[in-house]
Amino acid sequence: MTTVHAIAPRTALFLPASNPRAIAKARTLEADIILLDLEDAVPAAQKEAARDAAVAAAQDGFDGKLLAIRVNGAESAEHGADIAAVANSAADFAILPKAEEAEGVKKVAAAVGKPLMVMIETPKGVLNASAIAALDGVTCLIAGTNDLRSELRIPAAAPRDGLALALQTIVLAARAGGCWALDGVFNALDDVEGLEHECVQGRAIGFDGKTLIHPGQLAVARRAFSPTPEEVEEARALVAAASDGAERFRDRMIEAMHVRQARALIDRIDTH
Template sequence: MGGQTAYTPRRSVLYMPGSNERALEKAKTLPVDALILDLEDAVAPDAKEGARENVCAAAVSGEYGNREVTIRVNGTGTQWHDADLAAAAQAGPAGVVVPKVGSADEVRSLVSALEAAGAPEHTRLWAMIETPEAILNVREIAAASPRLAVLVMGTNDLVKELRADHVPGRGPLVTSLQLSLLAARESGIAILDGVYNDVKDAEGFEAECVQGRDFGFDGKTLIHPGQVEVCNSTFAPSEAAVADARGILEAWEAGAGSGVVTHNGRMIENLHVEIAERVIATHDVIAGRR
């Protein structure tokens, strides 16, 4: 299936309410990799249209530097969805985030709607995975269209739909998270972990970032600017990992053709070299953003 494309940093992906102009202004100064300018949950019904104008103006402004700017529209079937999607397509952000995507057919119809509304080539679809239907269809969803770039876990909705609880370690969600990761990796697309709700619980947040990184997520969606720094450092290769990767590559080059290569007492094979190359490539892209 899909191979891995060049690394795009999406360690920290912050939701910003589209109706709050001060928040949209503040976002220009935050060290986030990506922004989701939100028209859905964060915006009251009577503020939807004003928010739509705000986020589309922000997306075309060019004032967000190297931050990836995306727009989250209201879900399919809501009274705002069609107008949101058309406006977002015209604004041409890096991505259009759609909540509660449940099937491959829905992905294809969203892509058709984006294209019919004139979305430029670089505007990709980000699909939110947040229902049992989506989890059970996630492999087909991930493979449904070349325009789909990212799966975004909607863990709050998923917990609600499963009638589960938010607990440390996220036991009730592990199956859903891992199935979604398998689907994303098979199709060669990115995948973002869900939000952490308690902005005052720094320890719990960091533990969940570490869990997400260890599972294999590319980054995490966030609800508060105070969560950005920890997220960035957790989802970036550590100095020790970078040094180890460089050592592996040096040992591999030095031992070319000798059959068995070791580094720090460990046997090195092709797969270790590929992992080391990915660590270095990731580190270099992140270092280039500072």
């Protein structure tokens, strides 16, 4: 389903809804979207309190930033209460983890009544990603790279080569369904060079932005997923020079598709 928000986020910061200091700090950060987590980051004993805190935080707002709340999965005893709470909250989106089949996602989308960001974290989810992205209500696919590594039995220290097919499949499914595509998290908090490499790789694959787990990762991801000054200059010059049909621009041939691509890049930089 085509998202109602035209410009995709470059930076999507996860934080536990059970951490009030993190929520307060998030309002001051330059993240495009805040992802409040009710699932993996929240201990079992704090689930109810985290749910209440997420709803309250959504009501208070995040200074113009988009906000999503990740619910517990369908197998969790907290799932129903999470869905009801998010449905009645001021959050912009809901996030469904570990999606595997379109029928289950369709039920969640209908119940929550908000644009749904769906995490693809298992082989079955990857194989069904196209059907999931095509559903009404689904606005984004998120690559759950940690779980995918585990499910595919890829060693934690191995490079991302083994995830290449899964990641490209997620991007293809998102594009076919008119959805955003967000890359998975990078776990090594002090490895700035590694994060930058993974962000550059993610953009080259076709992801719109990256999910993050620490505020210190924001600047690197924002820079990597933003057009460079050279790209912006090239896009503005192309749009200004284009007339109609196939024609020469600088050292190459361009046509209407290249003009649309250039306009999209300009819109992205002007909006952000």
